[in-house]
Amino acid sequence: xxxxxxxxxxxxxxxxxxxxxxxxxxxxxxxxxxxxxxxxxxxxxxxxxxxxxxxxxxxxxxxxxxxxxxxxxxxxxxxxxxxxxxxxxxxxxxxxxxxxxxxxxxxxxxxxxxxxxxxxxxxxxxxxxxxxxxxxxxxxxxxxxxxxxxxxxxxxxxxxxxxxxxxxxxxxxxxxxxxxxxxxxxxxxxxxxxxxxxxxxxxxxxxxxxxxxxxxxxxxxxxxxxxxxxxxxxxxxxxxxxxxxxxxxxxxxxxxxxxxxxxxxxxxxxxxxxxxxxxxxxxxxxxxxxxxxxxxxxxxxxxxxxxxxxxxxxxxxxxxxxxxxxxxxxxxxxxxxxxxxxxxxxxxxxxxxxxxxxxxxxxxxxxxxxxxxx
Amino acid sequence: xxxxxxxxxxxxxxxxxxxxxxxxxxxxxxxxxxxxxxxxxxxxxxxxxxxxxxxxxxxxxxxxxxxxxxxxxxxxxxxxxxxxxxxxxxxxxxxxxxxxxxxxxxxxxxxxxxxxxxxxxxxxxxxxxxxxxxxxxxxxxxxxxxxxxxxxxxxxxxxxxxxxxxxxxxxxxxxxxxxxxxxxxxxxxxxxxxxxxxxxxxxxxxxxxxxxxxxxxxxxxxxxxxxxxxxxxxxxxxxxxxxxxxxxxxxxxxxxxxxxxxxxxxxxxxxxxxxxxxxxxxxxxxxxxxxxxxxxxxxxxxxxxxxxxx
Numbered sequence: 001x002x003x004x005x006x007x008x009x010x011x012x013x014x015x016x017x018x019x020x021x022x023x024x025x026x027x028x029x030x031x032x033x034x035x036x037x038x039x040x041x042x043x044x045x046x047x048x049x050x051x052x053x054x055x056x057x058x059x060x061x062x063x064x065x066x067x068x069x070x071x072x073x074x075x076x077x078x079x080x081x082x083x084x085x086x087x088x089x090x091x092x093x094x095x096x097x098x099x100x101x102x103x104x105x106x107x108x109x110x111x112x113x114x115x116x117x118x119x120x121x122x123x124x125x126x127x128x129x130x131x132x133x134x135x136x137x138x139x140x141x142x143x144x145x146x147x148x149x150x151x152x153x154x155x156x157x158x159x160x161x162x163x164x165x166x167x168x169x170x171x172x173x174x175x176x177x178x179x180x181x182x183x184x185x186x187x188x189x190x191x192x193x194x195x196x197x198x199x200x201x202x203x204x205x206x207x208x209x210x211x212x213x214x215x216x217x218x219x220x221x222x223x224x225x226x227x228x229x230x231x232x233x234x235x236x237x238x239x240x241x242x243x244x245x246x247x248x249x250x251x252x253x254x255x256x257x258x259x260x261x262x263x264x265x266x267x268x269x270x271x272x273x274x275x276x277x278x279x280x281x282x283x284x285x286x287x288x289x290x291x292x293x294x295x296x297x298x299x300x301x302x303x304x305x306x307x308x309x310x311x312x313x314x315x316x317x318x319x320x321x322x323x324x325x326x327x328x329x330x331x332x333x334x335x336x337x338x339x340x341x342x343x344x345x346x347x348x349x350x351x352x353x354x355x356x357x358x359x360x361x362x363x364x365x366x367x368x369x370x371x372x373x374x
Numbered sequence: 375x376x377x378x379x380x381x382x383x384x385x386x387x388x389x390x391x392x393x394x395x396x397x398x399x400x401x402x403x404x405x406x407x408x409x410x411x412x413x414x415x416x417x418x419x420x421x422x423x424x425x426x427x428x429x430x431x432x433x434x435x436x437x438x439x440x441x442x443x444x445x446x447x448x449x450x451x452x453x454x455x456x457x458x459x460x461x462x463x464x465x466x467x468x469x470x471x472x473x474x475x476x477x478x479x480x481x482x483x484x485x486x487x488x489x490x491x492x493x494x495x496x497x498x499x500x501x502x503x504x505x506x507x508x509x510x511x512x513x514x515x516x517x518x519x520x521x522x523x524x525x526x527x528x529x530x531x532x533x534x535x536x537x538x539x540x541x542x543x544x545x546x547x548x549x550x551x552x553x554x555x556x557x558x559x560x561x562x563x564x565x566x567x568x569x570x571x572x573x574x575x576x577x578x579x580x581x582x583x584x585x586x587x588x589x590x591x592x593x594x595x596x597x598x599x600x601x602x603x604x605x606x607x608x609x610x611x612x613x614x615x616x617x618x619x620x621x622x623x624x625x626x627x628x629x630x631x632x633x634x635x636x637x638x639x640x641x642x643x644x645x646x647x648x649x650x651x652x653x654x655x656x657x658x659x660x661x662x663x664x665x666x667x668x669x670x671x672x673x674x675x676x677x678x679x680x681x682x683x684x
Contacts, residue, residue: 006477010463017465209461213521216425217478218451 003219007227008234011198015235020197025239029190030246033182050095050123051075052130053085057102065098065130086115095123098131126178132338180254183247184333185306187240188326191268192297194239196276198232200293204286229273236269260336260345264329267353271325272297274359281366300324325352377436378403378452378528378560379424384433386419393419395584398433401529401577406554406561408575410568410670416584417564418458421531424562425455438528451479454527454559458534460514461521464507468498468517471506472524479525488524496520496550512543519550523559530554531562536570548573568670578670582678592670593641599676601668602626603642607635607653608662615656619649633661642667 015021052069054076056062062078069076077094079085085097096116112131116124205211214224244261247253255261276293283289301307304326321327332348334340377400386394394416401407409417422428424435426442426449435442438452462471472492476485493499496516506514515535523530532551536544551574554561565571571578572592579589588595609615616635619628625639635653639645642665653660 003478006474010466010474013470014463014465207459209457209459210463212425212427212457213455213461213475214478215427216450216453216455217475218448218480219478220447 001223001226003223004227004230007214007224008231011201011228011231012234014201015198015231021194021235021239024190024197025194025235026242026246029186029239029243030250032190033179033186033247034251036182036186050126051077051093052123052127053088053094053097054078054100055080055082055085055097056100057082058100061100069130082113089115096127098127179247179251180333180337181330183243183251183253184255184330184337185301185326187243187247188268188329189297189301189306191236191239191265192272192275192300193294195232195236195269195272196279196293196297197290198235199228199273199276200280200283200286200289202228202277203280203283203289207285232273232276233266233269236272237265240265240268254337255333256336256338260332263345263349264332264336264352267332267349267356268325268329270353271356271359274356274361274363275325277363278359278366281363281369301326303327305330325355328352376403377401378438379407379562380434380436381420381424382434384420384423384435385431386416386423386428387431392584394423394430396433397581397584397586399579399586399589401560401562403528403560404555404558405576406551406563406574408571408578409562409564409581410566410571410575410578410674411564411581412566415566415581417566417581418533419584420581421455421533421562421564425453425531426450451525452528454522454525454530456519456522456530456532456535458537460511460518462506462514462517465505467503467505468493468509468520469502471517472521475521475524481525488526492520492524495523495553497546510543512539512546515539515543515547516550519547523554523557526557527559529560529562533564534566535563536565536567568674572670580670580674580677582674587677588673595670595673596668597640599668599673601672602638602640603668604666605637605639605642605646605649606664606666607637607649607660608633609635609653609658609660611658613657615653615658618652618656622648622652625649 012021052066052074054062054066056065056078066076066078075094077088079088082097082099082101085094085099088094089097096114099113099115101110101112114124114127114131116127202211205214215221240261244253244255248255275296279292279296280289283292301324303321304324305321306326328348328351332345332352335344335348379399379401381400382398384394384397385392397416397420399407399409409420411417419428423430423433424437424442426435426444426446429444437449440446440449440452442449442453463474466474469489472489473485476482476489481488490499493502496519498513498517498520501509501513506517509517519532519535522532535551536547539547548570551561551563555576563571563574575592577589577591578595579586580595581587588598590598610633616628616630619625619635619637622639622645624641624645625637628635628637630636635658637649639649642649646663646665650660650663
């Protein structure tokens with residue numbers, strides 16, 4: 001344990017001195033998230049120019065909601081019926097419709113329906129958040145369904161439980177708001193670089209001979225491996241802690257409960273370490289390892305929807321995105337940030353960590369390629 | 375004297391090729407043993423097996439009475455290793471590098487004292503708190519050696535520590551290494567520089583294509599090829615001088631060519647004073663002396679049919 005701590009401390013000092021941790025782990029993700037929130041606000045944030053149609057059968061919510069939306073810079077109009085609201089969306093005059101039904105005197109309360117085209121996913125996501133806030137404030141309305149742009153399908157889902165797999169199940173409860181999406185996305189994206197840089201450091205140590213020196217010391221090889229793992233974990237978790245705090249305080253990101261953030265962050269670190277270690281076994285030198293890791297992390301981030309919010313409609317594309325740990329992590333953080341259940345957070349956590357452990361075991365099987373010790 | 379390192383029958387094969395094929399030698403305390411051979415001869419593979427960094431196919435390695443293999447942990451404390459690469463942490467200062475390895479070797483109790491001693495031995499006390507990346511190549515090499523000797527090992531292994539070093543730094547490094555034997559360490563020094571082996575090593579093993587083809591001290595190795603030394607004296611008034619010198623025991627021949635007396639002798643260095651007395655007694659005046667000895671390059675060429683730098 002002492003050896004592992006000694007190694008971890010040495011690695012951390014090195015990472016701080018060469019500024020790679022500060023740049024990759026903190027400055028880059030924070031500023032990219034910040035700049036994107038400014039520059040790409042129309043895509044990600046509430047500040048974009050979406051127009052909403054609202055139908056309100058309660059007669060008490062719609063006007064206030066419209067005023068609030070207009071005050072926030074959106075376009076909003078209360079119309080006389082659900083059909084009229086849907087028609088505005090179908091005609092392209094509104095980005096999404098928020099359909100607030102009258103309270104039911106008996107049985108389950110009827111659902112609020114967000115009606116929009118998932119091709120205009122951001123508008124739908126924002127509308128979901130708005131509807132969610134209404135639902136949370138109303139005893140009468142608890143269920144939330146997100147619809148596609150197919151008007152014929154609307155009636156079939158009214159008053160019913162959402163079908164399994166439909167827009168992340170009961171998606172409205174588990175979708176990140178724009179700023180949080182950016183913050184989570186950038187934090188995850190750069191976390192892979194930060195953690196993998198630590199693991200790839202083993203390749204660097206192999207190349208410059210210090211790994212042989214470590215292996216020559218009278219300490220168990222397990223201690224060396226544990227020390228390297230510890231420094232990678234610490235840099236990754238430290239990066240997440242700083243980013244969670246900074247994006248919450250400065251950008252107003254809503255990460256959700258700490259336990260969920262901690263679990264998902266740990267899973268991401270495990271995954272990044274496993275992936276980095278496996279990549280390291282295929283690289284001839286540290287430079288090549290960095291290039292491989294960078295390409296893999298970027299591709300996974302694209303597939304996983306870090307840069308562009310992706311459609312979550314079931315199908316081949318949705319299945320493909322699930323090969324990316326980033327997708328699972330975004331889902332998990334979404335559930336954690338929204339009103340997802342513990343299971344909704346635990347499943348992505350276990351999947352991401354499990355894949356990380358598997359990759360780590362594969363790397364362990366090829367450890368002679370990483371350490372150069374035959 | 376009890377051997378600090380004893381290795382026997384070391385074999386390492388990569389696929390079907392034997393990189394090391396039956397290498398064995400011993401090193402006593404205070405002795406510097408040179409493993410001399412060209413690049414690719416099997417020097418680094420041999421010391422990797424001695425260190426326990428590389429699994430051997432056959433053979434045994436005993437260091438300070440303990441067998442060494444890839445699973446050894448505590449036994450490695452007896453070995454100091456200076457790799458061919460400059461194996462330092464460039465972002466750390468020399469002192470921090472040394473302190474890190476001192477802790478790794480469990481020297482916490484007397485760490486600061488020992489670090490200062492090593493900094494002094496390798497001549498880096500004045501720059502101890504500068505980052506290693508700010509050092510010249512030669513200074514980095516010296517720190518590289520300092521880390522290897524930090525924990526006062528019984529056996530110090532240096533793998534070509536002067537590769538790529540300028541002549542001035544090289545001299546400083548060789549001086550540092552020369553001092554190690556006097557500290558009582560057994561030193562295993564690999565090199566493909568003949569002059570380094572001659573200068574530093576008490577005994578030399580000449581290795582080629584994975585085998586030690588000859589072993590002994592410098593004189594013994596040169597004796598293997600039967601070549602004698604050539605002493606050239608620049609003299610005046612040397613009538614009859616050549617015959618008298620030729621009569622000295624150990625001198626094979628002496629021949630006067632103009633004002634040069636050319637003497638062929640084995641171990642000429644030890645005979646030189648006697649030769650000079652005889653020449654003076656013969657009434658000659660010596661104006662200059664030159665001794666040419668066959669070197670290890672010639673030995674290597676003789677034994678392997680190729681030059682050391684091939």
